[in-house]
Amino acid sequence: MNSIQQNIEQITSQIEDAQQKCGRRRESVKLLAVSKTKPVEAILDAARAGQKAFGENYVQEGADKVAYFSEHHPDLSLEWHFIGPIQSNKSRHVAESFDWVHTVDRAKIAKRLNDQRPTHLPALQVLIQVNTSGESSKSGASDAEIFELAELISALPNLTLRGLMSIPANVSDYQSQLVAFKQLAELKDKLAARYPELNLDTLSMGMSGDMQAAIEAGSTMVRIGTAIFGARDYSSKQ
Ligand SMILES: *Cc1c(COP(=O)(O)O)cnc(C)c1O
Numbered sequence: 001m002n003s004i005q006q007n008i009e010q011i012t013s014q015i016e017d018a019q020q021k022c023g024r025r026r027e028s029v030k031l032l033a034v035s036k037t038k039p040v041e042a043i044l045d046a047a048r049a050g051q052k053a054f055g056e057n058y059v060q061e062g063a064d065k066v067a068y069f070s071e072h073h074p075d076l077s078l079e080w081h082f083i084g085p086i087q088s089n090k091s092r093h094v095a096e097s098f099d100w101v102h103t104v105d106r107a108k109i110a111k112r113l114n115d116q117r118p119t120h121l122p123a124l125q126v127l128i129q130v131n132t133s134g135e136s137s138k139s140g141a142s143d144a145e146i147f148e149l150a151e152l153i154s155a156l157p158n159l160t161l162r163g164l165m166s167i168p169a170n171v172s173d174y175q176s177q178l179v180a181f182k183q184l185a186e187l188k189d190k191l192a193a194r195y196p197e198l199n200l201d202t203l204s205m206g207m208s209g210d211m212q213a214a215i216e217a218g219s220t221m222v223r224i225g226t227a228i229f230g231a232r233d234y235s236s237k238q
Contacts, residue, residue, distance in 0.1 A: 008049040123159055166181075
């Protein structure tokens with residue numbers, strides 16, 4: 001077993017411990033391995049440790065990896081999540097390559113993804129990205145916009161709304177992390193109450209540095225990069 005596989009085992013057992021500690025059901029939190037900037041060999045190592053779901057932030061890099069695995073390792077049946085900012089001129093690649101998108105934050109992007117989703121593929125699974133910290137510099141819909149956006153997405157046939165995602169301000173204090181995550185969980189409960197006919201079962205929150213608080217607050221999907229694959233080298237992205 002190599003270090004990536006050991007890291008997957010370790011994170012998986014940390015997730016299990018956190019679930020147990022806060023009285024949550026086993027396997028109620030899914031691990032999304034964030035593989036941005038990492039080579040296909042690293043993804044293959046993780047996949048051989050049983051990891052199925054991978055998150056990518058850059059459209060072209062992600063689409064290339066999806067194509068690589070569907071050509072060379074179709075038997076692995078990996079699930080691909082787009083978790084980066086979406087510019088409208090790049091939405092087509094996202095619609096054509098990915099299974100999930102976590103970062104829908106405006107109507108224009110939702111409509112483009114719906115129009116560009118190939119009809120031979122299942123509906124694209126969508127999360128609305130919420131700006132929980134209320135900072136105007138960060139992407140994400142405000143609380144008020146979320147309800148309008150949910151209404152719009154629920155009427156689009158090639159998209160399936162599954163819940164909310166956020167990237168809260170990076171703080172190390174557990175209680176502050178918990179407060180921000182609980183806000184998102186409450187918002188998702190309100191949305192689910194408004195749309196009982198939709199299957200809003202997903203809260204994508206928690207990263208390497210704040211996974212425990214996210215799980216206590218009700219996360220169903222943690223997005224872990226560094227703790228699985230090690231530090232990232234962004235020099236090729238400049
Ligand atoms: C990079 C990234 C992650 C993973 O972050 P780590 O700190 O490496 O675990 C999670 N979510 C999003 C949206 C990211 O861009």
